[in-house]
Amino acid sequence: MNIIIADDNTITIDTASGGVAITDDGGSSYNPETRELILNYSFDFNGVSYVAKDVFDFRNRVVDGVNQIGI
Structure with a gap:
């Protein structure tokens, strides 16, 4: 599955190459x-x-006391 997020935050979903339709x-x-x-x-x-x-x-997620939000 391919997920494309547009500038207006809408999403288009389509079939990945070789995947289920x-x-x-x-x-x-x-x-x-x-x-x-x-x-x-x-x-x-x-x-x-x-x-x-x-x-x-x-x-x-916090790993070893480090907030991972900005990584």
Whole structure:
């Protein structure tokens, strides 16, 4: 799956080379303030149809007492 984030934070999803055919169902977006990524897509695999709405939330990481947000 290829994920392209536009300047207005809308997202386009398409099929990666050699991958399962992905249908972009629209409405995908990225919120830079909350760092939330929402993906809406569907695909068919082995005769079964799948519909997905994935929500990814940024999780800050601290390693050895160092905040990784700025790295």
